[in-house]
Amino acid sequence: MLIDWFTVAAQALNFLILVWLLKRFLYKPILNALDAREKRIATELANADAKMLEAGQERDAFKRKNEEFDQQRAALLTNAVNRATAERQKLLDNARKESDTLRTKWQEALRSEHRSLSEELTRRTREEIFAIARKTLADLATTSLEERLGEVFVRRLREMDSQAKKGLAEALKTKSDPAIVRSAFDLPAEQRATIQHALNETFSAEIHVRFETAPDLISGIELTTNGEKVAWSIADYLGSLEKDVSELLKEKTEPQANADAPPEQPANEHGT
Amino acid sequence: MRLSPDDIIYWQYGFIKLNATMVFTWGLMLLLIIGSIVITQNLSTGLTRSRWQNLLEIVVTAIEKQIEEVGLSQPRKYLSFLGTIFLFVALASLCTIIPGYEPPTGSLSTTVALALCVFVAVPLFGIEEQGVGKYLKSYLKPTVIMLPFNIISEFSRTLALAVRLFGNMMSGAMIVGILLTITPFVFPIVMSLLGLLTGMVxxxxxxxxATVYIAAATRTQQREPEPDSGGQL
Known part of the structure; x- marks a missing residue:
């Protein structure tokens, strides 16, 4: 007999036990592992998708921020450039203004110095000339300069042309007040008498004269009455000398002022 | 001439006996269970896994896919039963390369036991899926006249299952045994290789x-049960 029924039953039981054991130890763990892996892969794919989306969003955000930053930077740069340009212009203007002010001051100082120098020069020239003239006259003549001046004045009175003399006579006559004789110094009584005499003689009349001292005349005598005047003084000569000296100084200083020379330089030059 | 390992009896007490079929079956069972336990002890759910785990996964998923392809929409429900049939029979054939081994499937008792399990399992799965009435009605399809034929078909296909496997396995061992007496050395090896192939098939x-029978029994849209197409194999 090929079929042993006890073996059949035992084998069927064996088979059923095997089914249960394999289900417990093989199929279940393997299928669970497969499911877990599939789930994990699905999760990872979903995560990857989410991350990709997030990355895309972050990239967009970053791009936008970058653009904003570029714009801000450009704006700031433009602003800075504008301000720098404005500041530069302002500084330049200030510098120019200061330079102009300094230049004006310097020119003013130059002019003032020139003026004072000129005045000093004039004064000293006058004094020197006066001294020279006095000394020369004193050396040459026995009379003092004042005497000589008086003589010159008297001579001039006498040598007046007829028209002038006539005009002066008219003036003297019409004027009730005494005529004024002004001199740079106090005339001595002798000279006063000489002048009085000369006047009387010249105009053939008793002329009332009042003597005055006027230091600005500078070694001279002048007769004034009712607008008419007879005068002689060194001031006339000095005036012409002063004019000549002034012109000379002007010629010398002007080129230097134009060349923006420092203020001390012309002063030194003039001092020499 | 010994046709079945049933004839090798190690111990007997009345009708209870311990023969080679049972011993080798236990051996196969131990191999399967221990192998499964060892491999599934450290299962990885990550992207990398051991070769043995990979092997088991391939086997399990292949069986699952095969069941699904036959027409069972929930393969996991039948995986334990059908997968165990395949693994047991395949391992029984594979182990024939071990000298002194007798395949338990070469015993008609074993194949009958397996066929009876299928014979019982098919209506059980069918009833579970469709209900008793609907399942029983399927015997009357397409007409009532077909009822006896359907019932005969149930028994005959079970017998065919048992005898087909027994015949093939027994013949493999038998041929090697016969060839050994005629032409030793070379031919038995070729026939062993052929036996391995036959065993797998x-x-x-x-x-x-078995899958086809279950699929036919559980199909909700009732179709005529598959004719025993493999009957001639």
Whole structure:
């Protein structure tokens, strides 16, 4: 007999036990592992998708921020450039203004110095000339300069042309007040008498004269009455000398002022 | 001439006996269970896994896919039963390369036991899926006249299952035994290789037929049960 029924039953039981054991130890763990892996892969794919989306969003955000930053930077740069340009212009203007002010001051100082120098020069020239003239006259003549001046004045009175003399006579006559004789110094009584005499003689009349001292005349005598005047003084000569000296100084200083020379330089030059 | 390992009896007490079929079956069972336990002890759910785990996964998913392809929409429900049939029969054939080994499937008792399990399992799965009435009605399809034929078909296909596997496995061992007496050395090896191939094919046929029977019984849209197409194999 090929079929042993006890073996059949035992084998069927064996088979059923095997089914249960394999289900417990093989199929279940393997299928669970497969499911877990599939789930994990699905999760990872979903995560990857989410991350990709997030990355895309972050990239967009970053791009936008970058653009904003570029714009801000450009704006700031433009602003800075504008301000720098404005500041530069302002500084330049200030510098120019200061330079102009300094230049004006310097020119003013130059002019003032020139003026004072000129005045000093004039004064000293006058004094020197006066001294020279006095000394020369004193050396040459026995009379003092004042005497000589008086003589010159008297001579001039006498040598007046007829028209002038006539005009002066008219003036003297019409004027009730005494005529004024002004001199740079106090005339001595002798000279006063000489002048009085000369006047009387010249105009053939008793002329009332009042003597005055006027230091600005500078070694001279002048007769004034009712607008008419007879005068002689060194001031006339000095005036012409002063004019000549002034012109000379002007010629010398002007080129230097134009060349923006420092203020001390012309002063030194003039001092020499 | 010994045709079945049933004839090798190690111990007997009345009708209870311990023969080679049972011993080798236990051996196979131990191999399967211990192998499964060892491999599934450290299962990885990550992207990398051991070769043995990979092997088991391939086997399990292949069986699952095969069941699904036959027409069972929930393969996991039937995986334990059908997968175990395939693994047991396949391993029984594979182990024939071990000298002194007798395949338990070469015993008609074992194949009958497996066929009876299928014979019982098919209506159980069918009833579970469709209900008793609907399942029983399927015997009357397409007409009432077909009822006896359907019932005969149930028994005959079970017998065919048992005898087909037994015949193939027994013949493999038998041929090697006969050839050894005529032409030793070379031919038995060739025939052993052929036996391995036959064993694998039989394992596939047995399990796929069982699947087809279950699929036919559980199909909600009732169709005529598959004719015993593998009957001639």
């Amino acid at each position: 039989q394992a596939y046929i047995f399990s796929i037929l």
